[in-house]
Amino acid sequence: MMSTSLKWLLLLSLISTAHAENVFVTLEKDNALAIVDPIEGKLLKTVPVGQRPRGIALSPDNKHLYIATSDDNTIKVFDANTFKELGKLPSGKDPETFALNPAGDKMYVSNEDDSLVTVIDIKSKKVLKQIKVGVEPEGITVSPDNKWLISVSETTNMVHWIDTKKNTIEANTLVDSRPRAASFTADSQQLWVTSEMAGTLLIIDSQSKQILKTVNFDVPGITNDKIQPVGVIIDKDRNKGYVALGPANRVAVINAKTYEVEKVLLVGQRVWNLAFSPDQKRLYTTNGTSNDISLIDLESLTVTKSVGVGTYPWGVVAKP
Amino acid sequence: MNALTHVKTIQKNVIPLELRPIKLYCVQAMRSVKYLTLAPAIYILITLVFNLNGAQAAAKQTINIAYLTQELTPPAALSNLDPFIKEKGVIGAELGINDNNTTGEFTGQQFNLKKFIVPIDGNVNDTFVKEISSHFKYLVVNLSAAQLKPLADLPAAKELLLFDVGTSDDSLRNEECNRHVLHLLPSRAMRADALAQYMMKKRWTQWLLVIGTNPEDKLYADAIKRAAKRFNMKIIAEKTWEHTYDARRTAQSDVAVFSQTEDPYDVLVVADEQGQFGEYLDYRTWIPRPVIGTQGLVAKPWHKTHEQWGAVQIQHRFLEKAGRWMEEQDYSAYLAVRAIGEAATRTQSNELPKLKDYIFSDSFTLNGYTGTPLSFRAWDGQLRQPILLAAPRSLVAVAPIDGFLHPKTELDTLGYDQPESHCQWNK
Numbered sequence: 040m041m042s043t044s045l046k047w048l049l050l051l052s053l054i055s056t057a058h059a060e061n062v063f064v065t066l067e068k069d070n071a072l073a074i075v076d077p078i079e080g081k082l083l084k085t086v087p088v089g090q091r092p093r094g095i096a097l098s099p100d101n102k103h104l105y106i107a108t109s110d111d112n113t114i115k116v117f118d119a120n121t122f123k124e125l126g127k128l129p130s131g132k133d134p135e136t137f138a139l140n141p142a143g144d145k146m147y148v149s150n151e152d153d154s155l156v157t158v159i160d161i162k163s164k165k166v167l168k169q170i171k172v173g174v175e176p177e178g179i180t181v182s183p184d185n186k187w188l189i190s191v192s193e194t195t196n197m198v199h200w201i202d203t204k205k206n207t208i209e210a211n212t213l214v215d216s217r218p219r220a221a222s223f224t225a226d227s228q229q230l231w232v233t234s235e236m237a238g239t240l241l242i243i244d245s246q247s248k249q250i251l252k253t254v255n256f257d258v259p260g261i262t263n264d265k266i267q268p269v270g271v272i273i274d275k276d277r278n279k280g281y282v283a284l285g286p287a288n289r290v291a292v293i294n295a296k297t298y299e300v301e302k303v304l305l306v307g308q309r310v311w312n313l314a315f316s317p318d319q320k321r322l323y324t325t326n327g328t329s330n331d332i333s334l335i336d337l338e339s340l341t342v343t344k345s346v347g348v349g350t351y352p353w354g355v356v357a358k359p
Numbered sequence: 360m361n362a363l364t365h366v367k368t369i370q371k372n373v374i375p376l377e378l379r380p381i382k383l384y385c386v387q388a389m390r391s392v393k394y395l396t397l398a399p400a401i402y403i404l405i406t407l408v409f410n411l412n413g414a415q416a417a418a419k420q421t422i423n424i425a426y427l428t429q430e431l432t433p434p435a436a437l438s439n440l441d442p443f444i445k446e447k448g449v450i451g452a453e454l455g456i457n458d459n460n461t462t463g464e465f466t467g468q469q470f471n472l473k474k475f476i477v478p479i480d481g482n483v484n485d486t487f488v489k490e491i492s493s494h495f496k497y498l499v500v501n502l503s504a505a506q507l508k509p510l511a512d513l514p515a516a517k518e519l520l521l522f523d524v525g526t527s528d529d530s531l532r533n534e535e536c537n538r539h540v541l542h543l544l545p546s547r548a549m550r551a552d553a554l555a556q557y558m559m560k561k562r563w564t565q566w567l568l569v570i571g572t573n574p575e576d577k578l579y580a581d582a583i584k585r586a587a588k589r590f591n592m593k594i595i596a597e598k599t600w601e602h603t604y605d606a607r608r609t610a611q612s613d614v615a616v617f618s619q620t621e622d623p624y625d626v627l628v629v630a631d632e633q634g635q636f637g638e639y640l641d642y643r644t645w646i647p648r649p650v651i652g653t654q655g656l657v658a659k660p661w662h663k664t665h666e667q668w669g670a671v672q673i674q675h676r677f678l679e680k681a682g683r684w685m686e687e688q689d690y691s692a693y694l695a696v697r698a699i700g701e702a703a704t705r706t707q708s709n710e711l712p713k714l715k716d717y718i719f720s721d722s723f724t725l726n727g728y729t730g731t732p733l734s735f736r737a738w739d740g741q742l743r744q745p746i747l748l749a750a751p752r753s754l755v756a757v758a759p760i761d762g763f764l765h766p767k768t769e770l771d772t773l774g775y776d777q778p779e780s781h782c783q784w785n786k
Contacts (some may be wrong), residue, residue, distance in 0.1 A: 151672055154461065162360040175463045175672055193669065194726065196704070211465045213704065216724040216732065234734040236724045264731045264768050286730070 061358045062323050064332055065106060068350035077334055080344040084302045085124045089115055094136045095354035099143040107134040119358055129166050131157045138179045147188050149176040156190045158206055165206045168206045178220040178303040186228040210248045225275040228311045233268035233282060240268055242283050254299045261287050270313040281322055283310040290324055292340060304342055306333035317359040325352040328345055419469045422709045424699060426452050428501040434633055447520055448501040448524055448644040449682040451689030455696025466704055496711045500697045501688055504528035511537045519647045520715055522695035524688055532739045536782035539739045543691035547582035548656035549774035553746035553758030554651055555586035560760050563625035568597045571631040579630040595622040600636050613641035661690035662749040668730040698725055704774045739782040743770040
C-alpha cells in the first residue's frame with residue numbers, strides 16, 4: 040500500500056517531468072535513443088531501443104513514441120515517459136521512415152527494398168494494405184487535413200499522391216533527382232520536397248500537383264554538388280521553411296512567401312533531419328557524422344549550441 | 360501565384376501528354392467564378408488526368424535499348440576464390456531497365472532491352488551492322504577497347520548513341536574520342552589520380568612501380584606515371600614482372616628479391632589488370648610496404664564493401680537478382696540504362712537528339728549511390744564520378760579526397776580535366 044503523500048509526490052514528479060521539454064534523438068549506430076534537455080542544452084540520458092533505430096515519431100497525445108528499428112525489421116512502440124517498450128508494429132522489412140495520420144490511429148511505412156508503402160492500424164497492430172509505389176520509397180508524410188498520404192520514391196524521382204480513404208495512388212508528380220523528404224504546410228496547401236542529387240527544394244501546389252517553384256541553394260565556398268538537401272519543415276504560420284543541406288553542413292532558412300533563401304546557418308556535419316520545439320521557437324538538427332545535434336534559436340536565427348548525443352544521430356522529435 | 364505561372368508549370372509537368380488540353384481547361388475553369396457549380400465534375404476530371412490507370416491506358420512511348428557484348432574465354436585462374444563470371448554487365452543493364460520501367464508505369468513510357476551476345480568466334484561489327492544499327496538508337500556496349508574503336512568508327516554508329524561500359528581506355532577519351540560515345544567506367548587516369556590523392560594525403564610519396572607484361576598493364580602504368588607527376592609523387596624505380604616458369608623460383612622467395620630497391624619507397628604500386636601476379640605481392644615484399652593499384656588497395660567505381668549513400672539498397676537488389684556481387688561493368692551498365700531512362704523521363708521523348716541534348720545539359724544529374732550527383736563531361740563524354748578506394752574487405756576512402764579543390768566540381772580533379780583533354784569533337 041502506498042501512502043497518500045507518496046502518491047502525491049509521485050504525481051508531482053510526473054507533472055514536473057511532463058512539463059520540461061525533451062528532445063528525442065535516434066542513434067543509428069548506438070542502437071539507442073538520446074534524451075536531451077534543450078533548455079539546459081545537455082544530454083540527459085541514453086536508453087537502448089533496438090537495432091539500427093532511424094525514423095521516430097510521437098503520438099498526437101505525446102504518450103507514445105514510435106521508433107523504426109531497421110535491423111529488427113519492426114517499428115517499436117515505447118511509453119514516451121518511461122521508455123518502456125509497449126509493443127511492436129508489423130512494419131515490413133527494414134523500416135526507415137514512416138508517418139502518422141493526424142488522428143494518430145494509422146501509420147504509413149516506406150519499405151525501401153520492396154517498393155511498397157505499408158498501411159498499419161495502430162490499435163489492432165494489423166496491416167491494412169500494402170501500396171505499390173516507385174523504386175526505393177523514402178520520404179513519407181500525411182497532409183494535416185488528412186486528405187493525402189505522400190510517398191516519395193528516390194530512384195523513380197516521383198511524388199506519389201495517395202488518397203488516404205482509398206489507399207490508392209491518385210496522382211504522381213515528377214520531381215528532381217533523388218527526392219528525399221517531403222513536408223506539408225500547416226494549411227495543407229503546399230508540399231515541400233527536397234531533391235538530394237539535384238540540390239533543390241521544390242514547392243508543389245496540393246491542388247494542381249504542379250511544381251510552383253524550384254528553390255536553388257548557393258553557399259559561398261561550397262561547390263554545388265555538396266549541397267544535398269534532405270530534411271525540410273515549414274512553420275505553422277507559413278512564414279519560414281527550413282532545409283537541412285546534408286554534407287554542406289548547413290541549414291537554409293527560406294522565406295515561405297517569396298521562396299527566397301534568407302540565410303544559411305552553419306551546423307554540424309552531414310545535417311540530416313529537423314524538428315521544431317513544440318512552441319516553434321527553436322529548431323533541432325541531427326548532424327549525422329559529427330555525432331551531435333544543433334539547437335537553433337528561431338527568433339534570432341542563430342545556432343545557440345551543439346550537444347553531443349552519440350554515434351550517427353538520425354531522427355529527432357521534441358516532446359513538450 | 361497567378362494563372363500564368365500555373366499554365367507554365369502545367370506544360371512542363373503534365374502526365375500523360377495527350378491529356379494536356381483537358382487539364383488546361385480544368386484549371387482555367389476552376390479559376391473562374393461562373394464555373395464554380397462545375398467544381399465536382401472538374402475535380403473528377405483532374406483526378407483522371409493524374410490517375411495512374413489513366414496513364415497506363417494511354418499509348419505507351421517505347422524506348423528500345425540494345426546491349427552488345429561478346430563471350431569471354433576464361434583467363435588462367437590464379438585461385439579458386441573468385442569464380443569466373445561470364446557475364447559482367449548484362450544483369451546491371453536488366454536492373455536498370457526494371458527501375459526505368461517502374462518510373463515508366465507512372466509516366467507512360469516502356470523501356471525494352473535487347474541483348475546481343477556474340478559468340479567467341481563471332482564478329483561484333485557484323486552483328487552491329489546486321490542487327491543493331493538500323494533498329495536501335497541507344498546501344499550499351501560492353502567490349503574491349505580494341506573492339507570498340509573500329510565499331511565506333513563505323514559510319515552507321517554515328518547515328519546512334521553508344522554507352523561504353525567495358526573500357527577504361529584513356530585514348531578512347533582523348534585522341535580517339537567520338538561525339539556519339541559516352542564512357543561510363545572511370546578511365547585509368549581517373550583511377551590513378553584517385554590513388555595518388557589518397558597517397559598524398561597519407562604522405563606516401565615514394566613509389567615503386569611494378570608492371571606486368573600485357574599491353575593493358577603498360578597503359579595502367581602510364582596513368583600511374585601521369586598521376587605521380589600531377590600530384591608530385593616520386594617513382595623511385597620501375598620494374599617489370601616477367602612470368603617465368605623456373606621451378607626454383609617461388610612467389611615467396613621471388614617477390615622478396617624482386618622488391619629490393621636501391622632507394623627506399625613508401626608503397627608498391629602494381630599494374631596487373633588481369634590479376635596474374637599482383638595478389639602475390641602483399642606480405643611478401645622485402646620491406647613491409649602496402650600494395651596499391653590493380654591489387655591491394657584498388658580504385659573502382661563500385662565495390663562490394665561500399666554501403667553508404669543508399670548503396671546497401673542497390674547492393675541488395677543486385678545480389679537478389681544475380682546471386683553474386685555487383686561488378687563494375689554491371690554498375691556501369693546500370694548507370695547507362697538509368698541515364699537513358701532519366702533523359703527520356705525528363706524530356707518525355709524517345710528521340711535521340713532530344714535525349715542527347717538533355718544528357719549533356721546542366722540539368723542532367725544521375726544518382727550513382729556514391730554521395731555525389733553524376734553527370735557527363737561535355738568535353739570527352741566521360742561520366743563524372745567519385746572513385747572508391749577499397750581493400751578486399753573494407754572501404755578505405757572515397758576520392759576526390761577532402762582538400763583537393765576545383766572551381767567547378769571536385770569530381771573534375773580526377774582524370775583529364777577540360778584544359779588537359781586531347782579530345783576534339785570537331786576534327
